[in-house]
Amino acid sequence: MEAGGRFSKGAMVYEGKAKRLYQVEGRSDLIWQEFKDSLTAFNAQKKGNFANKGALNREISSLLFQELEKNGVHTHRVADISATEEVTKKLEMVKLELVVRNVLAGSTAKKFGIEEGTPLERPLVEFYYKDDALADPFVSDDQAIMIKAAKSLAELDELKVFALKVNATLLPVMRSAGLQLVDFKIEAGRDTTGVLHLADEISPDCCRLWDLKTGEKMDKDRFRRDLGGVEEAYREVCERLKKALLK
Ligand code: TMP
Ligand code: ASP
Numbered sequence: 001m002e003a004g005g006r007f008s009k010g011a012m013v014y015e016g017k018a019k020r021l022y023q024v025e026g027r028s029d030l031i032w033q034e035f036k037d038s039l040t041a042f043n044a045q046k047k048g049n050f051a052n053k054g055a056l057n058r059e060i061s062s063l064l065f066q067e068l069e070k071n072g073v074h075t076h077r078v079a080d081i082s083a084t085e086e087v088t089k090k091l092e093m094v095k096l097e098l099v100v101r102n103v104l105a106g107s108t109a110k111k112f113g114i115e116e117g118t119p120l121e122r123p124l125v126e127f128y129y130k131d132d133a134l135a136d137p138f139v140s141d142d143q144a145i146m147i148k149a150a151k152s153l154a155e156l157d158e159l160k161v162f163a164l165k166v167n168a169t170l171l172p173v174m175r176s177a178g179l180q181l182v183d184f185k186i187e188a189g190r191d192t193t194g195v196l197h198l199a200d201e202i203s204p205d206c207c208r209l210w211d212l213k214t215g216e217k218m219d220k221d222r223f224r225r226d227l228g229g230v231e232e233a234y235r236e237v238c239e240r241l242k243k244a245l246l247k
Pocket of ligand 2: 017039042044045205224
């Protein structure tokens, strides 16, 4: 972990739905990530925001990435800069979103007409093609190779093993914070030597987290489904993770 003070922010290179990415001056191997307060759902058809959302997500993500590093998962993390900013390794991004499900909810529950909340006998890994214009469609293994999002079935297996390792690490962490990790989406990329790293973020934006005792939703579904209490839920997740991890 390098000290944040020695980096300076360069030109903006990309603005996404939840983050802005900047160059790091004099460092073509790094990226400066700034978390925004905006919140979108259904491929940005629904838009919202709340104060401190960016800061909460950065803090949650930083805590989880540190825990994953401790457990042998390489991540893009280099330095925390401010409440909403961090410096990360620049990676060659895999053009697939990796979704892991422990309990059936959301799109896959709907697709198969299975009741939301049905536990799965073993974690399910799914690939979605990272393409906003196509609304990130689900892809089978053979389709992923056909569209050249992966080179081979061996590469897809590597991605599945990676996603399952992240899941196995996060499950007890979330449990210790009184949260059930229902499902989540991660993104990955390779460094110049080809080593797979966790990238992007892990936050209530890209996980389903249910309170272990009450089953209450503590994630972006509160926004997607107009349940109210979005900010309170994100804040509660952050507080609980700090309590569980920063002992
Ligand atoms: P889904 O049930 O809508 O397919 O979502 C599965 C998980 O992936 C859920 O935790 C939300 C997350 N997710 C994202 O982070 N970004 C997305 O674009 C989608 C569709 C899902
Ligand atoms: N992340 C996607 C969006 O921002 C979809 C979602 O999370 O529902 O539109």
